[in-house]
Amino acid sequence: MSTEYQLTTREDRVQSRRRRRRRDILISAVATVVVVGGLVARVVTASGWNSFRETFLSATWFVKSIGGVASGFWLDVRMFLIVEVCVLALSLMIALVRTFEYPLLYPVRLLATVFVDVMRGIPTILLIYLVGFGVPALNLKGVPSAPVFLGEAALAMNYAGFVSEVLRAGLMSIHPSQGQAALALGLTPAQTLRDVIIPQAVRRVVPPLLNDFIALQKDVALISILGPQEVFRTAQIFQEANFNYTPLIAACALYLCVTVPMTRFVDRLQWRTVRQRGAVLALGPR
Amino acid sequence: MRGRELRDPAATGAPAGAPVLEIRGVTKSYGDHPVLRGIDLAVGEHQAFALIGASGSGKSTLLRCIDLLEEIDDGDIFLDGEPITVPGMNPVPVRRRLGLVFQSFNLFPHLRVIDNVTLGATRAQKVPAAEARRAALELLTRFGLESRAREYPDKLSGGQQQRVAIARAMLTRPRALLLDEVTSALDPELVGDVLDLIRELKAEGMTMILATHEMSFARDVADQICFLEDGRIIEQGTPEQILTEPREPATQRFLSRLLHANRL
Numbered sequence: 132m133s134t135e136y137q138l139t140t141r142e143d144r145v146q147s148r149r150r151r152r153r154r155d156i157l158i159s160a161v162a163t164v165v166v167v168g169g170l171v172a173r174v175v176t177a178s179g180w181n182s183f184r185e186t187f188l189s190a191t192w193f194v195k196s197i198g199g200v201a202s203g204f205w206l207d208v209r210m211f212l213i214v215e216v217c218v219l220a221l222s223l224m225i226a227l228v229r230t231f232e233y234p235l236l237y238p239v240r241l242l243a244t245v246f247v248d249v250m251r252g253i254p255t256i257l258l259i260y261l262v263g264f265g266v267p268a269l270n271l272k273g274v275p276s277a278p279v280f281l282g283e284a285a286l287a288m289n290y291a292g293f294v295s296e297v298l299r300a301g302l303m304s305i306h307p308s309q310g311q312a313a314l315a316l317g318l319t320p321a322q323t324l325r326d327v328i329i330p331q332a333v334r335r336v337v338p339p340l341l342n343d344f345i346a347l348q349k350d351v352a353l354i355s356i357l358g359p360q361e362v363f364r365t366a367q368i369f370q371e372a373n374f375n376y377t378p379l380i381a382a383c384a385l386y387l388c389v390t391v392p393m394t395r396f397v398d399r400l401q402w403r404t405v406r407q408r409g410a411v412l413a414l415g416p417r
Numbered sequence: 418m419r420g421r422e423l424r425d426p427a428a429t430g431a432p433a434g435a436p437v438l439e440i441r442g443v444t445k446s447y448g449d450h451p452v453l454r455g456i457d458l459a460v461g462e463h464q465a466f467a468l469i470g471a472s473g474s475g476k477s478t479l480l481r482c483i484d485l486l487e488e489i490d491d492g493d494i495f496l497d498g499e500p501i502t503v504p505g506m507n508p509v510p511v512r513r514r515l516g517l518v519f520q521s522f523n524l525f526p527h528l529r530v531i532d533n534v535t536l537g538a539t540r541a542q543k544v545p546a547a548e549a550r551r552a553a554l555e556l557l558t559r560f561g562l563e564s565r566a567r568e569y570p571d572k573l574s575g576g577q578q579q580r581v582a583i584a585r586a587m588l589t590r591p592r593a594l595l596l597d598e599v600t601s602a603l604d605p606e607l608v609g610d611v612l613d614l615i616r617e618l619k620a621e622g623m624t625m626i627l628a629t630h631e632m633s634f635a636r637d638v639a640d641q642i643c644f645l646e647d648g649r650i651i652e653q654g655t656p657e658q659i660l661t662e663p664r665e666p667a668t669q670r671f672l673s674r675l676l677h678a679n680r681l
Binding site: 308318330 | 510516526527589
């Protein structure tokens with residue numbers, strides 16, 4: 132007995148693909164409703180929900196505090212920009228000193244190595260606290276004792292420890308033949324670094340660098356422990372005066388407005404790098 | 418220790434009529450491994466010397482020593498009669514007078530073709546940017562690459578990349594061109610364009626030393642062929658003599674192996 136096979140037509144395949152797509156969309160929609168709805172239902176039906184809404188999610192207090200919180204946030208933004216520039220400059224110097232071995236710079240290299248190890252080993256909050264209260268106690272001539280300045284300095288040193296390692300990895304990933312080609316053209320070692328090595332190294336580590344800067348944006352708030360009225364401190368003052376936590380939620384909202392776009396941007400950049408390297412992506416079911 | 422008079426141009430009878438490049442008793446080892454065991458060579462104006470020999474015979478190392486990318490252990494190298502391997506001498510001005518082209522091109526991937534070509538001129542020779550650009554475009558046009566000037570190197574074929582690398586070395590108007598197996602990394606069908614270009618440069622009177630595996634090319638373009646083995650020049654002569662009636666058994670063995678592999 133012979134079976135008659137029906138040949139698949141192009142139309143069949145299109146239909147089947149469409150059915151599969153529709154089914155996938157339905158499954159994800161149902162799954163989302165179940166998970167998100169379940170979570171929301173649990174929170175909303177919790178016994179403390181009503182008082183929580185009053186103290187944390189009050190529209191009135193949000194509107195009342197947002198101006199003050201935003202001006203505190205502006206201080207964070209300014210501190211972030213200053214720290215970021217310092218981190219970049221400091222870590223590039225450290226990375227160069229640690230990567231290229233000039234005998235004259237030996238003591239500097241030793242210092243840089245110790246610096247990186249120590250900075251990476253201390254919790255950020257402790258470092259800010261110690262620098263913020265320790266340096267004024269020392270009474271050093273010519274060193275400002277403003278908490279904003281000391282907080283920025285501590286944060287810059289802490290991040291330079293991490294960022295210099297990222298840059299160093301970038302520098303070491305450039306093949307020596309690139310440097311030789313530049314030298315063979317008659318460039319000086321300094322020109323070789325500036326025109327050939329550093330631009331390539333930095334390009335290669337842009338995504339991890341940006342990741343560190345997203346983290347830095349948030350850690351700026353740690354400077355509040357020294358007293359400057361930045362966003363966290365401002366929100367806290369509001370909260371303590373009015374027994375309402377909504378200003379802290381406002382502070383979070385302001386942060387998200389900045390960090391989410393930046394995170395998306397970095398993600399896209401990373402995907403682009405992956406695609407450029409021709410990586411094959413096979414994620415999830417067909 | 419070698420005599421001081423050797424390093425003194427006046428005492429060598431230079432520079433009038435001095436060879437463009439002269440190499441005397443050069444040795445070089447990496448650790449315990451000797452790579453060059455006493456090389457003597459004199460390349461006159463407008464001459465092309467081909468270095469042939471198996472991989473590891475020291476051809477590339479010799480070229481890199483001449484361009485001062487490697488420090489020699491002993492001996493002297495003279496450029497236009499002037500010693501360039503004096504300890505403590507700044508290598509940068511010397512490298513500016515020589516052009517080196519690498520087997521693997523080594524173009525700068527972050528710079529467009531045109532900027533790859535002008536970098537040496539604008540940075541090392543301090544040629545104004547506009548002038549360097551003009552000269553580079555002229556050179557690229559001559560090399561058939563004017564349409565690729567705005568591209569990044571990785572968009573070009575290997576043969577095109579190598580021609581860009583030659584343009585990059587030529588724009589600094591070198592006294593001599595050092596070519597390190599410039600066709601070894603190319604697909605066979607791309608070799609021709611690069612070799613034509615080098616023939617052309619030779620016809621214009623460019624002084625050059627080229628390490629190569631292309632015997633027919635060496636025969637065409639070289640005035641002298643040097644056969645290297647284990648860091649020594651075993652035999653030197655005209656292409657006719659070396660390729661058709663080699664005197665040394667080592668040269669004969671090398672050539673017969675090439676013949677066997679159909680590479681002659």
